[in-house]
Amino acid sequence: RKEVEQDPGPFNVPEGATVAFNCTYSNSASQSFFWYRQDCRKEPKLLMSVYSSGNEDGRFTAQLNRASQYISLLIRDSKLSDSATYLCVVTTSGGSYIPTFGRGTSLIVHP
Amino acid sequence: DADVTQTPRNRITKTGKRIMLECSQTKGHDRMYWYRQDPGLGLRLIYYSFDVKDINKGEISDGYSVSRQAQAKFSLSLESAIPNQTALYFCATSEPGTTEQFFGPGTRLTVL
Numbered sequence: 001r002k003e004v005e006q007d008p009g010p011f012n013v014p015e016g017a018t019v020a021f022n023c024t025y026s027n028s029a030s031q032s033f034f035w036y037r038q039d040c041r042k043e044p045k046l047l048m049s050v051y052s053s054g055n056e057d058g059r060f061t062a063q064l065n066r067a068s069q070y071i072s073l074l075i076r077d078s079k080l081s082d083s084a085t086y087l088c089v090v091t092t093s094g095g096s097y098i099p100t101f102g103r104g105t106s107l108i109v110h111p
Numbered sequence: 112d113a114d115v116t117q118t119p120r121n122r123i124t125k126t127g128k129r130i131m132l133e134c135s136q137t138k139g140h141d142r143m144y145w146y147r148q149d150p151g152l153g154l155r156l157i158y159y160s161f162d163v164k165d166i167n168k169g170e171i172s173d174g175y176s177v178s179r180q181a182q183a184k185f186s187l188s189l190e191s192a193i194p195n196q197t198a199l200y201f202c203a204t205s206e207p208g209t210t211e212q213f214f215g216p217g218t219r220l221t222v223l
Contacts, residue, residue, distance in 0.1 A: 049211075
């Protein structure tokens with residue numbers, strides 16, 4: 001079983017829709033959680049960190065559920081420019097802060 | 112100017128050739144990483160370095176070697192390239208004690 005799992009999609013939604021992605025992780029010692037965004041053939045870039053209390057950045061909301069070992073990303077009012085692959089990233093305790101990347105979820109927002 | 116640069120950006124080579132991919136950074140970060148990305152497999156860690164004297168194997172180090180020439184430079188070598196090393200290769204940096212990684216633009220390598 002892969003440490004970090006995501007539904008690859010693609011999620012195909014119209015502009016203005018709300019879409020949510022989940023990501024599950026297998027190691028209960030995981031301590032830090034992030035969402036990265038990757039545009040086609042480009043480098044990944046940090047979208048947002050995920051905190052236990054949940055956090056919001058504009059149209060984006062991230063949630064962490066430690067009991068069920070998953071994190072989520074909610075995008076409201078989808079824009080065409082949100083089309084990308086969203087990577088779930090998890091680091092595990094031990095001090096090295098080496099991240100493990102999920103395979104990514106593809107989002108396509110259409111007019 | 113980009114903070115993390117990679118050269119070359121694209122390379123086509125033949126089986127058995129030695130290839131070096133280079134990464135340079137101006138962010139002043141101690142930690143540097145090499146990943147490969149394949150369709151459907153996500154990013155996989157090849158090697159990482161926490162400082163000039165510290166080199167560690169990642170998830171898929173077989174067939175690769177690295178050199179940390181300076182704080183700012185981290186090179187990845189394929190001693191004898193094979194077709195299944197065809198992939199998109201990313202270099203990344205981070206600061207100690209943090210997890211955010213800053214990626215270079217990637218090198219698209221094709222081994223024929």
